[in-house]
Amino acid sequence: MGDTSYSESADQADEYARAALTLMRAKGVVANPNNFAVWYCHFSGKRPELSQTLQILLDNGQNFTPERSDELFRRFFTVEEENKNLFETAGQIENEISKILTTLDLAGDGAARYGRTLSDASRSIGGAGAEDLQGMIVKVIKETRGMERLNKALENQLEKSSGEIVQLKDDLEEMRREAMTDSLTGLANRKRFDLELRRAAMTAMEDGAPLCLLMVDIDHFKRFNDTYGHQVGDQVLKLLGATLKASVRADDMAARYGGEEFAIILPQTKIDEAKKVAEEIRHKISAKNLINRQTKEDMGKITVSMGIAQFAYGESLGVLIKRADQALYMAKRTGRDRSLSERDLDDKALSFDH
Template sequence: MIEYDTDPDRAQQLSNAALAMMAELGVAAHPNNYTIFFNYLSGEEPDLKQTINILRSNHREFDELQCRDLFTRFFDTVREREIVSRITDDLRNQLTSVLETVRNAGIDTRAYGEALDHFCEYIGDKDFTNLEQALKTLLGATREIEGVNRILETRLDNTSTEISKLRRDLEDMKREAMTDCLTGIANRKAFDLQLRDCAMQSMETGKPLSLLLIDIDYFKTFNDTHGHQAGDQVIRLMAQTLQQNVKGRDTAARYGGEEFAVILPMTGLGCARQLAEHIRHNVETRTIISRTRHQELGKVTVSIGVSTFEFGEPLARFIERADQALYLAKAKGRNRVATERQITDGNKVIRTLDITAPEPKKQRCA
């Protein structure tokens, strides 16, 4: 849990500053957004502060989608920690209960051992009365230890079942932590981890690795015109389109807001570009129909940037080239695919071939 400054004066100052900043940026004043900007100004979340500073330096708008993405990325982890804490407490209680049962079983076992010792002493005794008493004592001790063992066995079975449930809870939590809640595909956290793993595999195997960065053209205009529900519908449609066009080894992810990414292991630049064209064409041919009003809302298009990993380079540079190619595609009129070969460090076009959008090939490279 985030620890806040308990100074009421400072808290009031931060609160006023957060509301003023939200008003300045045109951010809707609801609790989730307030949480974002209060923590930004407090400095309690350095990664959040750095992210917002980068967005502001790039003149990005803090619309509802952007703010929702920030909240999901930085504050949904609180829920994860609460789940982990609950699971840990449940497991601790289960193990404590089992240990207590085992300790009790240990005490009863010692008592049973004492009964056996007494019985052995009476075996040589010709006094049947004493022997009969010893047998009764041993029988009682035997039944008692059997009962304890049955209790222990039942408790262990119950604990095994509970631990299996806790394990499933952890797996569900991990899956939720790596999944975008709106689209059901990988989120930014999963993208970062998968890209790192794929880059390591690429260097180990010598196989190529490519990346697509995809941005929905004029999404803010569409969202403002038709409403957030229609905007969410487009976001989900984009995710479905990506899932339908990638292979099992590929990873489609929501990169943030209306941006998506596709990680393509064992895929060179040419084949990655071919897939990008196929995705672009697939999107532009679809008509968006409102599920609530049952009317056509028009079409959307996407711009796509493509880059290929250079062994040993920082992943940020790999992503940056795809991002530069994406912005080149948008600068050339949108509804385009551009690759890293069409850019220089100054974002200038050095090759103009393939910048227009031809009909995509039907087959993707193997």
């Protein structure tokens, strides 16, 4: 994610801060602490991935809505919060384990004391008189009841701690899911995409199997947002997310790559097969007619452009993504509402029919 330390001089920091606030005002971005952190780091160059994302949005003339600003902050600055939550949960688990160990120690002390009582009684019982025997019986009964209470307390504590630990395990799993899920579409987010693509590439090389990547971008999404508003735009993103999720196999993974761009990882898939998947998805999306349920307004259709690339064993994943992106941008330049693969990048016969 880049260097997050702040070693710049006071003059440099002032320069970055002024540049950040100037551009934030120009783009209508509220200068709250979260937004300022995003734009300051952009100008300081501390987080290259953040700067690259912002530059793409700026180059494409995207609006920095509160929702988009919040998404940028969560994407690049929430690792610390996740670590804090994990640390707190780990502390709770440690506390529960400590309770169990303490209870086991008490049970161990109680068992040792009970054992000594029985041993003493066993050694003394042969020569004991009636009165001494009665006293020993009373003592053994007392220790036995104490041991029963201790065992019951141990059982209750173990049951309670077991329930607490199960709940904490569920909380950890939920935190993991949230950290890897795009909150708007429910698809995998960029963080999970990066991890899954790396894992899929390693598996492909180990098995000698093909792996393809699809990049998907909504055509004219900015114009759609400007016409109908960002709330409707969010519904479009949700609709596309649901369509992608329903169109892939269990072993595939659809993710929101950023903004209106999505990605699909297709393990065990050659480029010709990936092209068929892309075309099926594209036709599904373009066949949907969008109706505003509240106003009954017909908003027409949305289309997507798609780029496809196949993983070459040993190559950088950045190179794979770049090829898929290049095919995607060519699809946009040559008319949109189409899918092109890396094989089309050198094809001079592409038609400009839109």
